[in-house]
Structures are given as structure tokens and as C-alpha cells.
Amino acid sequence: MAVRPGHIIKTVLFRVHSIAGLALALLLALIALTGAIMSFEDEIVDHLNAGIMHVVPREMPALMPDELVARLKAGQDFGQVSSQVSAVMLSSDPTAAVRVRFARDVQGARPNSLYVDPYDARVLGAPRGEEFFATVRKLHRWLLIPGDAKGWGRQITGVAALGLIVMLVSGLVLRWPRRARSVKMWLKPNLGLGGRGLHRSLHAVIGTWVLPVYLVMTLTGLWYSFDWYKDGVVWLLARPEASAAKMQPKMSAKAPRAAARSEAVQPIGFDLAWTTFRREEGGRFARALLTLQPGPRAVIRIRSWGKDSTLDTTRDEFRIDAITGELVSAERYSDKTFGEKIIANLLDIHRGAVLGWPGKLAFMIAAALMPLFSVTGIMLYLSRRKLRRPAQPLLGRLVPGE
Numbered sequence: 001m002a003v004r005p006g007h008i009i010k011t012v013l014f015r016v017h018s019i020a021g022l023a024l025a026l027l028l029a030l031i032a033l034t035g036a037i038m039s040f041e042d043e044i045v046d047h048l049n050a051g052i053m054h055v056v057p058r059e060m061p062a063l064m065p066d067e068l069v070a071r072l073k074a075g076q077d078f079g080q081v082s083s084q085v086s087a088v089m090l091s092s093d094p095t096a097a098v099r100v101r102f103a104r105d106v107q108g109a110r111p112n113s114l115y116v117d118p119y120d121a122r123v124l125g126a127p128r129g130e131e132f133f134a135t136v137r138k139l140h141r142w143l144l145i146p147g148d149a150k151g152w153g154r155q156i157t158g159v160a161a162l163g164l165i166v167m168l169v170s171g172l173v174l175r176w177p178r179r180a181r182s183v184k185m186w187l188k189p190n191l192g193l194g195g196r197g198l199h200r201s202l203h204a205v206i207g208t209w210v211l212p213v214y215l216v217m218t219l220t221g222l223w224y225s226f227d228w229y230k231d232g233v234v235w236l237l238a239r240p241e242a243s244a245a246k247m248q249p250k251m252s253a254k255a256p257r258a259a260a261r262s263e264a265v266q267p268i269g270f271d272l273a274w275t276t277f278r279r280e281e282g283g284r285f286a287r288a289l290l291t292l293q294p295g296p297r298a299v300i301r302i303r304s305w306g307k308d309s310t311l312d313t314t315r316d317e318f319r320i321d322a323i324t325g326e327l328v329s330a331e332r333y334s335d336k337t338f339g340e341k342i343i344a345n346l347l348d349i350h351r352g353a354v355l356g357w358p359g360k361l362a363f364m365i366a367a368a369l370m371p372l373f374s375v376t377g378i379m380l381y382l383s384r385r386k387l388r389r390p391a392q393p394l395l396g397r398l399v400p401g402e
């Protein structure tokens with residue numbers, strides 16, 4: 001009897017699906033659960049720290065960033081004097097506290113950030129939950145493997161994402177029903193079954209429910225794992241001139257000499273960059289994150305969010321020379337093409353935030369369901385092994401001479 005080609009293909013896909021599932025089950029469950037925990041991180045952190053994120057507004061103007069940092073370091077209650085301030089989050093809201101972040105120490109650890117009164121630099125407290133979510137994020141992205149983004153963890157999570165894509169595609173082909181147009185066949189699990197039948201029904205039907213979400217998660221998550229994937233996405237979605245010259249320094253010939261002279265007589269600070277930024281943006285921004293970039297040039301990166309911005313990734317980005325105050329580059333979200341906006345919003349697409357809180361909830365539930373597929377997949381494998389095991393003949397149990 002001839003074997004049909006379709007049967008051979010399904011047999012191969014079944015083996016691939018099973019091997020990939022067994023190899024990656026626990027790893028995918030870990031990555032998915034940590035992602036689910038971070039789904040509403042912003043809302044949780046804001047709730048935990050509501051008492052230190054706001055101040056009573058005053059008639060006096062808020063301190064400039066450098067003066068605020070200087071007073072903070074001079075304060076008696078500042079226990080991180082030896083730590084360098086690496087970033088300052090400022091706001092146009094007169095009731096919002098300033099958030100100060102610090103550079104890593106010699107061991108690579110980053111001290112907790114602080115909320116500070118913008119009018120007198122009084123320390124309001126360290127944000128609760130920050131260290132917990134930072135650890136969860138490292139586990140999700142890099143599996144806590146040393147080196148963080150430069151270590152092997154990034155590639156391992158990328159391989160897991162590729163394996164999940166293989167399982168999604170092969171699983172869809174394997175469960176394609178004879179009545180493909182029947183919504184009931186696709187989406188209704190048979191809860192009346194028991195044992196192996198119930199496990200198969202849950203594995204297949206719920207897998208169909210979450211398949212679109214998992215595809216979005218994996219296709220966007222690969223951006224953070226592989227440079228070749230990132231280069232391919234940029235080539236596909238961004239303008240050629242924009243991808244080739246993205247955020248390249250554009251200083252005049254006089255600027256390096258001026259910066260060298262100024263650097264010798266004044267320390268690097270945030271004030272000049274902050275002044276330039278406010279001249280460029282005016283009153284359009286709601287909050288701005290000023291970060292001192294590592295490297296030979298004293299460049300301040302400023303990410304700003306507009307007052308009508310609802311997504312963390314919908315932001316403008318500037319680079320300003322900290323010594324001269326000259327604008328090095330400006331990348332405005334409104335100037336991006338549709339493809340470049342997709343690239344800018346990849347993180348919010350990855351976690352479903354582009355659909356608002358219902359999208360984040362749906363993505364969180366889908367991620368939390370990943371252990372279900374790990375457990376049912378392993379149970380199906382073990383039951384298949386048990387069914388294939390040949391029954392022991394009665395004669396094999398007899399003792400010689402009986």
C-alpha cells in the first residue's frame with residue numbers, strides 16, 4: 001500500500017513539533033511567565049509609589065538639573081554620594097517629582113533610583129518594586145546569564161522564539177480539521193473527554209486561540225535577540241537614508257575644538273542640554289528623560305513624550321552636546337514613516353500595549369497560558385510512549401521449571 005505524501009509531511013512535522021516542544025517547554029514557560037508578570041509593570045509601580053511621585057506645587061521655579069543634583073549630593077540623607085547620576089526624569093507637570101537614576105558601580109550593580117522634590121532637592125524615597133521588576137526583566141530577556149545583552153542569554157531566548165514559531169506553524173498544520181470552515185471545530189474544546197483526549201483537545205484548541213498573539217510576541221521579540229533580524233526589519237520598513245544615517249553625529253568642524261576647550265574648564269552637566277531641549281520643544285512635552293551617554297563625547301540623550309502620548313514608545317529623541325549645548329541630532333516621532341513608526345513601537349506591540357489595557361490583558365493571559373502547553377505537551381508525549389510500549393507476554397513472567 002502506497003504512503004501518501006501528505007501523511008509523510010505530517011509525520012515529519014509531528015516529530016519536529018514534539019522534539020522542539022520537549023526541548024523548549026520549560027524555557028518557553030519561564031520566558032512567558034516573566035513576560036506576563038511585567039505586563040502591567042507601570043501601573044503596579046505607579047500604585048506602589050503614589051505617595052512619593054508627587055509634590056505640592058509652589059510659586060518658586062523648579063531647580064535646574066545640575067543644581068538639583070548638586071543639592072542632592074550635598075544633602076545629609078543622600079546615601080549614594082559616590083554614585084554618578086546617569087539620568088534625570090523631568091516633567092512639565094508642577095506636581096510631578098523628579099526621578100534620578102545612577103550609573104552602575106565597579107561590580108556592575110546599579111543603585112536604586114530616587115524620587116526628589118524638584119523645588120528643593122529633598123529626597124522623597126526610593127521607588128518600591130524597581131529592583132524586583134529589574135530582576136524579572138533580566139530573567140525574561142537574558143535568563144540572568146552574565147553579560148546581560150552582551151552575553152549568551154540574548155541568543156538563547158532568540159533560539160527559543162524561533163523554536164516557538166516552528167511549533168506554531170507545525171501545530172497549525174497538524175490540527176487542520178477536515179471541516180476547516182467550522183468555527184466549532186477550531187475554537188471549542190471538548191471538555192467531555194478525559195485523560196489523553198482532554199489533554200489533546202486543550203493543547204490544540206487553546207493553542208489556536210493564542211496562536212496570533214504568540215506570533216506577534218515572537219516576531220517582535222526576535223528584534224532584541226539577533227542583529228541580523230534587526231537589520232532585516234530596518235531594511236524592510238525604514239527609509240534607506242534614514243536607516244543608513246540614523247542618529248549620526250552632525251557637528252560642525254568648530255564644535256570638537258570648542259568642546260575640548262570647554263571640557264577643560266567646566267564639568268559635564270545637564271543644564272545646557274536641558275536649555276537647548278526646551279528651546280526646541282517649547283511646552284509640547286509632558287516628561288523628558290535626560291541620559292548621559294557613555295563614550296568619548298559628552299552627549300546627552302533626551303527622550304521626550306508629548307502631552308497626548310499614550311504609549312511609552314511614542315516619543316521624540318534628541319542628542320545634545322553637554323559641553324556646547326549644540327543639537328547633535330533630532331528624531332521626531334511625527335516625522336517617521338509608517339514603517340518607521342512600527343519599528344519605534346515594537347516594544348508596545350510585543351506586549352500588546354498598542355491595543356490599550358485590553359490588549360495588555362489579552363497578551364498577559366496568553367503568556368500565562370504557556371505552562372499549559374508545556375504540561376499537556378509533555379503528558380501527551382508520555383502517554384504516547386506508554387501506548388507504544390509492547391505488552392509483556394505471560395510466558396516472560398514465568399520462572400524456569402514452572
